[in-house]
Amino acid sequence: MSNKRILIVEDELSIAELERDYLEINDFDVVIETNGREGLETALKETFDLYILDVMLPDVDGFEICRSIREVKNTPVIMVTARKDDIDKIRGLGLGADDYVTKPFSPSELIARVKAHLARYDRLVSSQPENDIIEIRGLKIDKTARRVFINGEEKQFTTKEFDLLTFLAANPNHVYSKEELFREIWNMDSIGDIATVTVHIKKIREKIEFNTSKPQYIETIWGVGYRFKV
Numbered sequence: 001m002s003n004k005r006i007l008i009v010e011d012e013l014s015i016a017e018l019e020r021d022y023l024e025i026n027d028f029d030v031v032i033e034t035n036g037r038e039g040l041e042t043a044l045k046e047t048f049d050l051y052i053l054d055v056m057l058p059d060v061d062g063f064e065i066c067r068s069i070r071e072v073k074n075t076p077v078i079m080v081t082a083r084k085d086d087i088d089k090i091r092g093l094g095l096g097a098d099d100y101v102t103k104p105f106s107p108s109e110l111i112a113r114v115k116a117h118l119a120r121y122d123r124l125v126s127s128q129p130e131n132d133i134i135e136i137r138g139l140k141i142d143k144t145a146r147r148v149f150i151n152g153e154e155k156q157f158t159t160k161e162f163d164l165l166t167f168l169a170a171n172p173n174h175v176y177s178k179e180e181l182f183r184e185i186w187n188m189d190s191i192g193d194i195a196t197v198t199v200h201i202k203k204i205r206e207k208i209e210f211n212t213s214k215p216q217y218i219e220t221i222w223g224v225g226y227r228f229k230v
Contacts, residue, residue, distance in 0.1 A: 003029045004049040004118060009039030011057050022107040036060030043069055050118055055081035063095055070096035074159040076117040093199040096158040120187045134169050136230060139208055141166055155207045160185060165204050168228035177225035201226060
């Protein structure tokens with residue numbers, strides 16, 4: 001089986017090369033682009049198993065690249081930045097990024113995140129049961145095709161949005177904490193940020209709820225977590 005291919009879009013060549021060296025030691029095939037526009041073209045033209053995107057890039061920033069990838073692919077995306085503002089993290093996750101790493105970071109941490117996201121993605125795409133459909137009050141989730149419909153209209157979901165919605169809908173009326181959902185969907189206990197859960201719940205509600213301030217599907221149980229109401 002061929003090695004996993006990873007695209008690094010990073011304008012600081014020394015950082016990109018360090019990331020590449022550690023990834024290659026771990027048997028990944030790596031392509032580097034140091035310009036945002038060229039990185040976007042490569043991302044959309046070629047096939048990769050994971051993307052590592054710097055936020056601040058010449059011509060086209062990492063947010064725009066992430067947005068464009070998410071329009072056509074569910075492949076895992078890890079955003080990298082030197083900025084520590086929460087608003088950047090929320091924006092990246094809201095655009096469909098699976099993870100967010102702040103510089104400086106240890107190469108071993110990056111490798112751990114890459115492996116975790118790839119393993120999770122592989123399990124999800126390879127273990128979907130056939131003809132497995134969830135239908136609840138106008139919401140239809142086709143787990144095999146990984147498609148979601150609201151009253152017959154298809155809605156586009158990122159990988160993690162789909163996984164989170166499907167998990168909650170498959171376990172209705174059970175209250176899950178953010179920590180439990182993070183472990184279940186992101187499969188990481190010690191790395192990551194559980195704020196990711198809140199961001200993804202918000203994006204899911206925007207797509208399936210008629211009124212996000214009065215959700216009929218995913219309820220917030222204050223001080224505890226979230227519940228899919230049936």
